[in-house]
Amino acid sequence: MPQPTPLITTEQLAAILGDPNLRLYDCTTYNEPVPPGSDVPYRAVPGDKTFAAGHIPGADFLDLQGEFSDKSAQQFFMMPDVAQLEAAFGRHGLDASKTIVLYSIGTMMWSTRFWWMLRSLGVDARVLDGGLDKWKAEGRAIETGAPKGYPATTFKANPRAGFFVDKNTVKARIGDSSTVIVNALGPQFHQGLEPSRYGRPGRVPGSVNVPAATLANADKTLTTPADAEAKFAAQGVTRDKNVIVYCGGGISATIDLLLLTQLGYDKLTLYDASMGEWARDPSLPIETD
Incomplete structure (x- = not known):
């Protein structure tokens, strides 16, 4: 049977924007081209500049490669150990008791990646359907500037096997x-x-x-x-x-x-x-x- 949707619509998010229980995160990364013959397929660039240029009010920014990936791995974006993720999510105030909403720009794959990672840690989040693109197309409120963040928490994962x-x-x-x-x-x-x-x-x-x-x-x-x-x-x-x-x-x-x-x-x-x-x-x- 179909499950409760892991998605949240722009209308639903707008209705809870400003709720102190909300934890909202822009997850955008850009894969920029590299010269032919390079040892890597692309250059992973965090979306902090586009975040500063415009984001959903109150959102924080998550740097997938910079904070939430195994930097010792040969490939980009590899799942790191649980301790690294607990520390990183805790720094960003992520708390499983909160309403967690993830979004990205251009494609939803960056927010769905964080959604899958969090599920593997025992935390269910929602992904904004259409991301910032749909939010902006509807003329909804935009905020500029660096992320203000959320109060830090102690994030304790409950890892699920098999993800x-x-x-x-x-x-x-x-x-x-x-x-x-x-x-x-x-x-x-x-x-x-x-x-x-x-x-x-x-x-x-x-x-x-x-x-x-x-x-x-x-x-x-x-x-x-x-x-x-x-x-x-x-x-x-x-x-x-x-x-x-x-x-x-x-x-x-x-x-x-x-x-x-x-x-x-x-x-x-x-x-x-x-x-x-x-x-x-x-x-x-x-x-x-």
Whole structure:
């Protein structure tokens, strides 16, 4: 059965803006291009400048790569240890007893990434459907300047198992009839028809393609549950399967995961390192059309 939506509309957020129980966060990061031949696929740049230029009143800013990722990892945005996350979320006043709302600019994938991370820590948050783009398009209030933040808290995680898997688990599940592996990248990258900034072109063998971009509308909101259900079903993604989702860096795949969660799927996991690791490891198999 469909679950209570992890989304919140702009109308619903506007109605609680200013509530002392609200904790509102802009999660935006930008992946900027790098010169050909670079050792990294892109440069991760926090969205603090666009935050200062305009944000939803009262919001704080979360720097995904700077504070909430494992900087010792070869890939960007890798899930760090629980202690690092407890300290970082605590600094930003995040409290599981509060109403937590996440948003981003341009695409919802940055806010859905934080949503998935928080779920893995035992905290349920809401994601603003359409993000700042829809909020601004509706002419709603905007504030400028640096984040004022919230009073610091002691954040205590209650980690839930199974939210992230590594390459060994993914490799072991290739060809497993009880598992479906879903690629959230675009079809040209899934099929290996274009050069990949992550390394070898192609996909995890046997994986199916439900691009995150096809799950969003022109106004940046996510598609309807019925449309999402049809897109996943067309690729053989059913509730009886263990579902592993991946993309390039473990970010856009969380859009797929949010919609699957909304639809009531509960055997879900994210291959965190995704193609940023897989495509660069010659010991791992890769498939193209």
